[in-house]
Amino acid sequence: MAKAVMTVARQSMREEIVEAALDQFHSRGYNAAGVKDITATAGAPKGSFYNHFDSKEALALTALERYGETLRMRDLADASVAPVARLRAHFEFLRDETVGHGYKRGCMFGNFGTEIGDHSEVLRVGVEQNLVVWTTLVADVIGEAQRGGEVRGDLDPATTARFVVNAWEGTLIDARATRSADAFGSFFALVFGTLLTAPAKAPGEGGADADGRRSQRGA
Amino acid sequence: MAKAVMTVARQSMREEIVEAALDQFHSRGYNAAGVKDITATAGAPKGSFYNHFDSKEALALTALERYGETLRMRDLADASVAPVARLRAHFEFLRDETVGHGYKRGCMFGNFGTEIGDHSEVLRVGVEQNLVVWTTLVADVIGEAQRGGEVRGDLDPATTARFVVNAWEGTLIDARATRSADAFGSFFALVFGTLLTAPAKAPGEGGADADGRRSQRGA
Structure with a gap:
């Protein structure tokens, strides 16, 4: 896991964020799930969130689509x-x-x-x-x-x-x-x-x- | 309305809080509705909330029961x-x-x-x-x-x-x-x-x- 994170490209860090978001939005709801917690769970550097998504809303939409695939x-x-x-x-x-x-x-x-x-x-x-x-x-x-x-x-x-x-x-x-x-x-x-x-x-x-x-x- | 508020006893202030809570929990959801906003809408003095309710959760339960009555x-x-x-x-x-x-x-x-x-x-x-x-x-x-x-x-x-x-x-x-x-x-x-x-x-x-x-x- 740590190895995977170390070899991460931008795209795979984005993927980690989406997976953490799917889990947290699903288990906690939209308002209770915070971008800070999601980013931390994904192991993404502080402040890097907006390199990947324009907003919490945009991330939530991606997580919703990902949820549909499950x-x-x-x-x-x-x-x-x-x-x-x-x-x-x-x-x-x-x-x-x-x-x-x-x-x-x-x-x-x-x-x-x-x-x-x-x-x-x-x-x-x-x-x-x-x-x-x-x-x-x-x-x-x-x-x-x-x-x-x-x-x-x-x-x-x-x-x-x-x-x-x-x-x-x-x-x-x-x-x-x-x-x-x-x-x-x-x-x-x-x-x-x-x-x-x-x-x-x-x-x-x-x-x-x-x-x-x-x-x-x-x- | 202002007259009613001026003649409030503790019980009628509680009632104002419940009515504001019902409206805000219903329209905004549990997490998005804040005790501060609810108390302000009810016209209750700052910091008086806990004279009426033990917690946001207790208020929400009362609002839920009130909703059922509608x-x-x-x-x-x-x-x-x-x-x-x-x-x-x-x-x-x-x-x-x-x-x-x-x-x-x-x-x-x-x-x-x-x-x-x-x-x-x-x-x-x-x-x-x-x-x-x-x-x-x-x-x-x-x-x-x-x-x-x-x-x-x-x-x-x-x-x-x-x-x-x-x-x-x-x-x-x-x-x-x-x-x-x-x-x-x-x-x-x-x-x-x-x-x-x-x-x-x-x-x-x-x-x-x-x-x-x-x-x-x-x-």
């Missing part, structure tokens, strides 16, 4: 996995991340959206753009699942994706406030056990409905 | 309004509040939950307790609606209420990030048009299904 959104387009299972695995991965952090941290989109979006146009737009990318990918999976008969066909994919992603963001608030997985249980039961499943299937007919029931148990 | 939760138990219409009116009221604030501020439960709950046990528990009260009232409305045949009977009221409240919190994040009512449209369409409505109703059968459709248009 959500494995590309897995949502992995055609080798059946669409509903793929969507479910995506949210299970995100759930496991939050559980792994002891029900802390949550999602940086939601955190920045609630804390700083009203006060920074740059970060509000950053959150908006990330939500749009995410929601579009989820909508594509829902559309694909509808064509395969896995999801009820009367739902509008874009409207539904938006609702599901928003429900996820609120579920994280609940999970953090209660420090428990119960909120995730509600999310998986309602989204995969009720909302997306085709209505009016006869009992034992299998398919999407059976998947929904299995989903509830696994939540 | 959500008109009691309307959820108003038996003179049919349950689904009552639930819908509740979220329409909350939607209108956010629209009225130019898509800013959001919900203090969600704001404190994301910004400060990880770092203040007092405020985390405060958010948790408020969410529990709210969710319990929503669950009661859903159960009542089920008994009247307005909501599909296979949903667990508590699990569903939790999901709906969480979806609402995430919807606010989206509405604020996009500065638009589209997120509310998704919420009302999916909750009232799909999730709660009984499945497998024949077209034109009326009742809950017709209500669901009317809900979608009104969103």
